Amino acid sequence: MxxxxxxxxxxxxxxxxxxxxxxxxxxxxxxxxxxxxxxxxxxxxxxxxxxxxxxxxxxxxxxxxxxxxxxxxxxxxxxxxxxTPISAFGNDEDDIDQTFDALFKANAHWQPACRPAAWADPEAALREKHFWAIFDACLTHLPKNTARVFMMREFLELDTGEVCAAAGITTSNCHVILHRARSALRDCLEKGWFLAGERPC
Amino acid sequence: MLNCKDATHRMSEAEDRELGLGERVELSIHLAMCKGCRNYQQHLHILRDACRGYREHLLGTDGDLLRPERKGES
Incomplete structure (x- = not known):
């Protein structure tokens, strides 16, 4: 032993x-x-x-x-x-939502130019120091409340109920914030790494 | 029928709670028909792997990928 x-x-x-x-x-x-x-x-x-x-x-x-x-x-x-209750809405949050909404046509299907494309070789990305620098920058760029909720869920690995309780928000607001965080990070990683310089949206 | 925007919300919720049978079926049917949303799902999975990887690097003790290069250190 x-x-x-x-x-x-x-x-x-x-x-x-x-x-x-x-x-x-x-x-x-x-x-x-x-x-x-x-x-x-x-x-x-x-x-x-x-x-x-x-x-x-x-x-x-x-x-x-x-x-x-x-x-x-x-x-x-x-x-x-x-x-100070966590609010699901604010100016920074609005910006993320507008960027996300712009990916869709009026009928809520993807704009052809913005339709998500497959990301190549994610395993290799996770081994690159530069990828982690970009990931870190994307996280830093999230608004404070969005980051707090998202990171409790994904980094502290609390279940959703615990996250909502700690943040003092309803489950449905929790889902709104988590979706927003993911869409912002997806957008940031796409522009910063996976499709850097290739796409307009 | 689920549209793409709703499908992204459904996929995000699937990461945070167990979807009901009806919700899962609706999503599966949408994904079967929609390459864009299948790719979005791939991106969510990569994002989750990245979060796990970040945690592992943070807790690792050797060759930490998260730590920025610091000049003047041997």
């Missing part, structure tokens, strides 16, 4: 700094608030490193920190949505 390693054996400053940096980038992407993100990561790291728990390796430690961070992020969103 592989012996568990205590945190002190795993942890050197460079590793802690790397974990902190990765978690902070993630928390910032999700929360869109530098102070909240910094506090959440600080708390999660402290809790993980002082919890007296042994880890089977660095990856296990990172997963543990992320698990704590995940709870903190959802708590923060829940607290904030109590005082």
């Amino acid at each position: 592989e012996a568990a390693i205590t945190p002190t054996a795993l942890i050197d400053n460079a590793f802690v700094e790397q974990v902190r940096r990765d978690m902070l980038a993630f928390a910032q992407l999700q929360l869109r608030d530098a102070t909240l993100a910094e506090d959440a990561v600080q708390d999660a790291l402290t809790a993980a490193l002082t919890g007296g728990k042994d880890f089977a390796g660095r990856s296990a430690l990172k997963t543990w920190v992320f698990g704590i961070l995940r709870h903190k992020i959802v708590d923060l969103i829940r607290q904030q949505s109590r005082t």
Whole structure:
């Protein structure tokens, strides 16, 4: 049996700094608030490193920190949505909806020029560093509330009911926001990577 | 009959809740006839894979693809 390693054996400053940096980038992407993100990561790291728990390796430690961070992020969103309810509508959201609506004819079928085309070689894309830079930019470009809801669903892997409850919104608004996020990201990845420069819409 | 715009909503909801039998049948019939919506579905699946991949990279400890190149580091 592989012996568990205590945190002190795993942890050197460079590793802690790397974990902190990765978690902070993630928390910032999700929360869109530098102070909240910094506090959440600080708390999660402290809790993980002082919890007296042994880890089977660095990856296990990172997963543990992320698990704590995940709870903190959802708590923060829940607290904030109590005082400032998440709205499904706003100017940035309108822009996304208009871009999406423009893909369709009046009868709600695709405009011929905008009809989705197959994306080539997605597996290769996911191995490219540049793809991830574009993906990151597309996520950063999502409006705050849209990003919070979408990322709770797809990155924190909450079920839809939990996402709607934390955001304090109805299930139908939840579906509207998730569809909007996906259509914005689809559009952004298409223009930025899969069909870059090839299509007008 | 489902139009393409409704079909995109239906496909997105399918990622978030279990569709009813009637909803699934309607969507399948639409997809069987509509290449554009089949491609849209492919894009949604790629998007989901990308989200999973992002999470895996975030939690990985080696050669992290997410981390930007930093100048001046060895």
